[in-house]
Amino acid sequence: MSYADSLTMFPWVNYQDxxxxxxxxxxxxxxxxxxxxxxEGLCALDLLSASGFVNHFGHSHSVEKIEISPILMQKGITKLALYGLGSIPDERLYRMFVNKQVSMLRPKEDQDGWFNLFTIHQNRSKHGPTNYIPEQFLDDFLDLVVWGHEHECLIKPTLNEQQLFYVSQPGSSVATSLSPGEATKKKIGLLRVKGRKMKLQEIPLKTVRQFFIEDVVLADHQDCFTPDTPHVTKKIEDFCFAKVTEMLHEAERERLGCPLTPEKPLIRLRVDYSGGFEAFNTSRFSQKFVDRVANPKDIIHFVRRREQKEIKGLNSIDYGKLFKPTAVEGLRVEDLVKQYFEAAEQKVQLSLLTEQGMGKAIQEFVDKDEKEAIEELITYQLRKTQLHLQSRGVTTEQDIDAEVRLFRDSKKNTAEEEKDIQEAMNRAKAHRLERGDGDFADQDVLDVTMDSDEGSVPVAAPTRGRGRGSRGRGGRGRGRGESDKEMQ
Known part of the structure; x- marks a missing residue:
């Protein structure tokens, strides 16, 4: 086998020592x-590697160009080329793939006789335009990609129809947040390779704390209660008590025959109380299950859908025209918005909002999934304009149009405009938090012991997504020529 790599400070394997x-x-x-x-560019794994416990590989020291050299192993007729790339900030790695600065070296002899396995630790879900790595960026000569970082267990290999390699996502070994993706049963995989064929055996983990999550929409149970039902809050609490008890019974059934599984499961019941219902006291409710669940303070999580307001003119702009189907490298969303409205016909020119404000709102929507950013900006600016017109005492339609344009132009590229935009974005975030769709990655991580859990994790942005995005020629282009270079 070969492990020589000029990029690592410990170019040997422990079992050959x-x-x-x-x-x-x-x-x-x-x-x-x-x-x-x-x-020195070292991490904890290097200490373990220098001590002989593990073999750390896939470390790139360069921020300008990455060449991934495989570890070559052979047993009988089976030859394995093990590629690895340690974690790199997603935006930087995305940019390097697009600019053809990432290449994968291949064995000099019998290239088609190797089973090519690639391990990667990056975002697979699309969290932003460049805050993930699309599967299409990886070379198509690979046979299997083992994808780390994502927590949802999707360990069964799935075929990428474009690149024709398989992807296995083992996920985290324990639940780290109270989100739907973490409720998937935790497993590890035993991979068997013979020649160019593989088989992955799924092995369920026996010592993982159970986690059950369920959604309830109170408006769907009007046969049991309505907002006008007498003592409706008490009835809702009894209804939730029955649901949680049912989930505990399910946990007990699954735990039979598994003595290594912790007795107290994690339970999360998300209750949508939209439509006029009121939330009950969760602290009092939690006392009923304090000795039966691992997260008694976070069993119930109330969420409420915000009713969409009909705003005049909101649907008059075709937002789809702001973006083109192909990626534009180096341009920000706000730049595209500005270019669009500058070149747009007079009838769709902005008369109330500024290009900078609209660009920022769309940027928040695209990058942070802030769904109400555009609507909140329009509402906020509309209200400020109305107050301005009232203070000016304008009454005629012609004078109103002129005054609105003057008011808009007076704020362009000023500190006041920046302040207004930020205020609108803060309001959008506040409304999201009010209805229970918080930033779960920051506030909902479970305590290590799981016994005094303070977290609260509703649905996070997709726990796992298929990295689609623009394939471009950058992803595939460096797969031909660059990746086919012979290893020196």
Missing amino acids: ENLNISIPVFSIHGNHDDPTGA
Whole structure:
């Protein structure tokens, strides 16, 4: 086998060291929580590697060009080329793929006889325009990609129809948040490779704390209660008590025959109380289950859908025209918005909003999934304009149009405009938090012990998404020529 790599400070494998007795060699890339830093570019895995416990590979020191060299292994007729790339900030790696600065070296002899396995630790879900790595960026000579970082267990290999390789996402070994993706049963995989064929055996983990999550929409149960029903809050509390009890019974049934599974499960019941219902006291409710669940303070999570307001003129602009189907490298969303409205016909020119404000609102919508950013900006600016017109005492339609344009132009590229935009974005975020769609990644991580859980995790942005995005020629272009270079 070959492990020589000029990029690593420890270019050897532990089981070939005569001073070490290694039963099962472990090869590992680093993730985002142990990213190598400092002058020497070292991380905790390097300490374990230098001590002979693991073999750390897939570390790139360059921020300008990445060449991924495989570890070559052979047993009998089976030859395995193990590629690895440790965690790199997604935006930077995305840009490097687009600019053809990432290449994968291939064996010099018998290239088609190797089983090519690639391990990667990046965002697979699309969290922003460049805050993920599309599967289409990876080379099509690969046979299997083992994708880390994402927490949902999707370990069964799925075929990428464009690149024709399989992707396995093992997920996290324990639940780290109270989100639907974490409720998927945790498993590990045993991969068997013979020649160019593979088989992955799924092995359920026995010592993981159970996690059950369920959604309830109170408006769908009007046969039991309505907002006008006497003592409706008490009836809702009894209804939720029955639901949680049912989930606990399900946990007990699944735990039978598994003595290593922790007794107290994680339970999350998300209650949508839109439509005039009121929330009950969750602290009092939690006392009923304090000795039966691992997260008694976070069993119930109330959410409420915000009713969409009909705003005049909101649908008059075709937002789809703001974006083109192909990626525009180097341009921000607000730049595209400005270009669009500057070139637009007079009838669709902005008369109330500024291009900067609309661009920022759309940027929030695209990058942060702030669904109400555009609507809140329009509402806020409309209200400010109405107050301005009232203070000016304008009455005729012609004078109103002129005054509105003067008011808009007077704020362009000023500190006041920046302040108004920020205020509108803050209001959009506040409305989202009010209805229970908070920033779960920051506020809902569970306590390590799981016994005094303070977290609250409703649905996070898709726990896992198929990285689609623009394929471009950058992703595939460096797969031909660059990746087919022979290893020196």
